[in-house]
Amino acid sequence: MEYDDLASMKVSCVNMVSRMSETKDHPYHHGDLRRTLIDTALAMLAADQNWTFTLREVARRTGVSHAAPYKHFRDREELLRELARIGFVRLGKAMTEAMCPDLPSTRAHFMAAAQACIEFACQNPGLYRLMFSSDADKTIDPQLHDAAKSTFGILLDLLERGQRDGSFRPVAVSAMAAASWAQVHGLAMLAINGQLLDEKVGPAPVPAALDVLLDGMCCTD
Amino acid sequence: MEYDDLASMKVSCVNMVSRMSETKDHPYHHGDLRRTLIDTALAMLAADQNWTFTLREVARRTGVSHAAPYKHFRDREELLRELARIGFVRLGKAMTEAMCPDLPSTRAHFMAAAQACIEFACQNPGLYRLMFSSDADKTIDPQLHDAAKSTFGILLDLLERGQRDGSFRPVAVSAMAAASWAQVHGLAMLAINGQLLDEKVGPAPVPAALDVLLDGMCCTD
DNA sequence: CACATAAGTTTCTCCTGTAAACATGGAGGG
DNA sequence: CCCTCCATGTTTACAGGAGAAACTTATGTG
Incomplete structure (x- = not known):
């Protein structure tokens, strides 16, 4: 292990x-x-x-x-919070590794990180659900809170970098961050629940949906 | 009642x-x-x-x-599913009512429906969480499944209408639907969990984030 | 070596979901 | 008009889970 x-x-x-x-x-x-x-x-x-x-x-x-x-744990929830914390560390690692430096553009980096997050969710649905459930209360455990914030920070850094190098529009970073995080997390949850397969969504809904969002964030119209 | x-x-x-x-x-x-x-x-x-x-x-x-x-209920989960079903009906009603006909554009309609969904989630966090939790298994109960699909359909109709009247880009509807649903649901979950208030997100993160997505969907660049 | 302490175990109470057996009262047939 | 059936209640019972308390056993330190 x-x-x-x-x-x-x-x-x-x-x-x-x-x-x-x-x-x-x-x-x-x-x-x-x-x-x-x-x-x-x-x-x-x-x-x-x-x-x-x-x-x-x-x-x-x-x-x-x-x-x-x-x-070793005060109660059942303390163990759950520790599991969630480990989940965030692993998710952060997966996203960081996905952002291979030889990718052509910041947009490609974003796409890779987002897809890594969704893949992580699909491969660890139970853990991912736990990480975002109310069982893992982030207001109680500062370590869990920090882990979550750190993973979220990966996205923030990417957005700021993209804005500096002119890839992303000069919108408020906070708005893009909220949109990105919501989009990625929302897609992950829909993917886990199998709501992206059977309905009227296409064959590769995840990258397609991410492209829609990226079209709104990128400068290269 | x-x-x-x-x-x-x-x-x-x-x-x-x-x-x-x-x-x-x-x-x-x-x-x-x-x-x-x-x-x-x-x-x-x-x-x-x-x-x-x-x-x-x-x-x-x-x-x-x-x-x-x-x-009256086979087991605890049957009651939960019924609660979730009612939740979807109410959510659909809230979104429909929000799309007041005298709004200027299809984009405004979208914005209104999305904000109605997120407001609903914030005002009924417990119910909203239940609606999207695994306790309310939509693969078991066809009535619940239909209710959820019907609410999702409101969004689909809006997207198709917007594409016909030239408001939205001629991208695959499925991609826009996935992106929209993920965005709205993701924002709702983040809002419920209070992760849109304390961090580095701005004062009105919800409309700002929705604008980012809409910029990627609308034709009026 | 004695012993305090960390890290196990047993035992106990209270809670939950759910099944089974029992009770009741309203509705419909003789 | 009474009797009986059945939907809808209640009581009782059981298997499990969370967690507290009391007990037990190694282990490292004075």
């Missing part, structure tokens, strides 16, 4: 020692239960796209008692 | 007679429990914006036993 930030990596390393005694079947101390719970939950989230989250189920699959998670 | 469709009105009228004997405190037969349960649930949804839906709580506030709702 990969690690998405330094904090969890540190936790893991600290507990490396106690993991040495895992020769017995059921070591009383798990070693890195916090991390394992998160990984298990992420795996279950990936398996069932619309899964009703249950702390006890996570504990069961992890092989610990149902009360064990409470030693 | 208003009625949103003919079916429920008929049910109410049929049960009008049995309601006559409501002089006693607890008439065994409620008279119109189905309708009352729905109204109570809608009221609770309006009161607490992020409320964890509970059938027993609805029954409690309605003043009946916790098992009574099962005489």
Whole structure:
């Protein structure tokens, strides 16, 4: 399992020692239960796209008692918020990687990042839904809030850059940011819910819809 | 309480007679429990914006036993779907009413309908969230599916009309429809979650963002 | 080595959804 | 006019989940 930030990596390393005694079947101390719970939950989230989250189920699959998670998370929602935070980190990574430097234009960069976000949502529907659900209350957890803001910042930077190099119109960045974020997130949600396939939308609705938006933002009419 | 469709009105009228004997405190037969349960649930949804839906709580506030709702709904989700359906009907009504005929342009009509949708979401955040949550599975209930499609159709009609009268560019309607729906829904969700107020978005982000999209759809550059 | 403490477990209470069995009262047939 | 059926209630029961409290076990430190 990969690690998405330094904090969890540190936790893991600290507990490396106690993991040495895992020769017995059921070591009383798990070693890195916090991390394992998160990984298990992420795996279950990936398996069932619309899964009703249950702390006890996570504990069961992890092989610990149902009360064990409470030693690492205040309540069920704290785990959910941590999962959402990891989701935002991963989404940000996916979007950043999509913006390959040898793409011809800022518009192409935008398109790539947007499509990366929507692909991420389609490949991790459960996680994506969680990230934007009210279960992951961003007003409570500053770390989650920061992660979300940081991912949103990728888009902001791109817009500002595009405006400086003359690709985007000199509209208020805030307006373009709201429009872009809403468009991408809206398309992602529609794609997840399968509402872009069966109805009267064309074969490649995502890039087509993004082009409509980009036509309103770009200078190259 | 208003009625949103003919079916429920008929049910109410049929049960009008049995309601006559409501002089006693607890008439065994409620008279119109189905309708009352729905109204109570809608009221609770309006009161607490992020409320964890509970059938027993609805029954409690309605003043009946916790098992009574099962005489009218197969399970909890059937009630949720009915609530969502009513939500779509109301949303459609709000959007239709917003498109006042004396507005100058098709663009103005679009703007009015979009803002009506977002206002509806802000005034009924709980209901709106339910309408687009996985709890209201549109693949199960054809009535819910139809209601959602009908509301979506308002947008489609507007786009087609605008294309015929030369207001909108001759792009594929499907692309514009996907973009519009995503934009409006995305803005609504962001507005509900309060992510359009505190960050780096301007004072009137909704019309500004919609203008960005409309600039990409309209012919009047 | 003793022991404080972190990290497990068991047990308990309260809540939910849902099924099954029971009760009631209004409507329609004899 | 009464009797009986059925829709619509109620009570009771059960399986699960969240979370608190009390108990247990390793582990690292004075």
